[in-house]
Amino acid sequence: MDSERIGDEDWAELQRNLEATIPVYDRVNRIATLGQVSKWRRMVRDRLPRNCRLLEIGCGPGSFAEDVEGGELFCLDPIPEMIRVAEPRINSSRESRGDSAATFVKGTAEDLPFEDDSFDAVCSLFSFRDWYDKRRGLSESLRVLRPGGKLVIIDPAKMNRFHGFLGWLWMRTYVSAYARTIYRTGDHPWKWLTKTYSSFGTTRDYVKMLEEQGFTGVKAKVIFPGMATIWEGAKPE
Numbered sequence: 001m002d003s004e005r006i007g008d009e010d011w012a013e014l015q016r017n018l019e020a021t022i023p024v025y026d027r028v029n030r031i032a033t034l035g036q037v038s039k040w041r042r043m044v045r046d047r048l049p050r051n052c053r054l055l056e057i058g059c060g061p062g063s064f065a066e067d068v069e070g071g072e073l074f075c076l077d078p079i080p081e082m083i084r085v086a087e088p089r090i091n092s093s094r095e096s097r098g099d100s101a102a103t104f105v106k107g108t109a110e111d112l113p114f115e116d117d118s119f120d121a122v123c124s125l126f127s128f129r130d131w132y133d134k135r136r137g138l139s140e141s142l143r144v145l146r147p148g149g150k151l152v153i154i155d156p157a158k159m160n161r162f163h164g165f166l167g168w169l170w171m172r173t174y175v176s177a178y179a180r181t182i183y184r185t186g187d188h189p190w191k192w193l194t195k196t197y198s199s200f201g202t203t204r205d206y207v208k209m210l211e212e213q214g215f216t217g218v219k220a221k222v223i224f225p226g227m228a229t230i231w232e233g234a235k236p237e
């Protein structure tokens with residue numbers, strides 16, 4: 001595992017562990033981020049165009065997508081159980097607002113089952129870190145965006161080695177201790193949060209990667225209190 005790739009065996013193990021987080025996913029995230037996660041999701045929503053054709057890559061159990069209003073929404077995830085949980089959650093919220101039902105697709109960022117130039121925007125929340133080939137996932141995101149379309153990604157922040165050490169310590173101690181009490185074992189699936197964070201690159205590494213994959217106007221913002229980064233870029237017109 002490094003800042004660009006995750007090997008086949010590690011990725012398969014990571015998927016098993018991500019699936020095991022489903023029942024407590026939102027609860028642990030709220031605690032792990034000191035309640036900040038909903039604000040961060042709002043910040044992502046505010047950066048996306050309204051009422052557009054939007055793809056969320058790595059929708060998980062639907063924690064972000066359930067609050068996306070209007071437009072045409074596509075939710076993609078490689079884990080069937082994530083989609084099984086996300087679909088009723090997202091579509092009942094959409095129905096209550098009078099929005100059209102979202103479309104759910106099993107797949108990975110690295111091999112998007114969509115036509116070229118088919119989305120106004122693509123977003124990925126707390127999933128980019130888990131992509132097994134980040135360059136390929138970004139180049140696929142660029143391919144499916146229409147010219148001028150926008151990509152927004154959010155994931156835990158790592159500004160430099162020292163900041164990365166503090167982030168690792170936070171996950172290894174505080175988040176791990178909370179997960180241990182819920183699962184009643186030291187061998188809980190949130191251990192993989194620390195693992196993928198350890199090999200994750202810095203905010204700047206991925207600004208460079210987005211530019212190298214062909215995005216324009218790339219920028220990144222580390223959000224207060226330094227726990228997450230939002231990256232943005234667009235497909236050239």
Ligand SMILES: C[S@@+](CC[C@H](N)C(=O)[O-])C[C@H]1O[C@@H](n2cnc3c(N)ncnc32)[C@H](O)[C@@H]1O
Binds near residue numbers: 018058060061063076
């Ligand atoms: C931590 S969850 C994030 C869920 C949701 N986006 C949120 O805002 O909380 C990460 C999701 O990314 C998915 N994922 C992992 N690797 C992926 C890949 N290569 N392509 C697309 N999704 C992936 C996982 O299956 C998981 O459901």
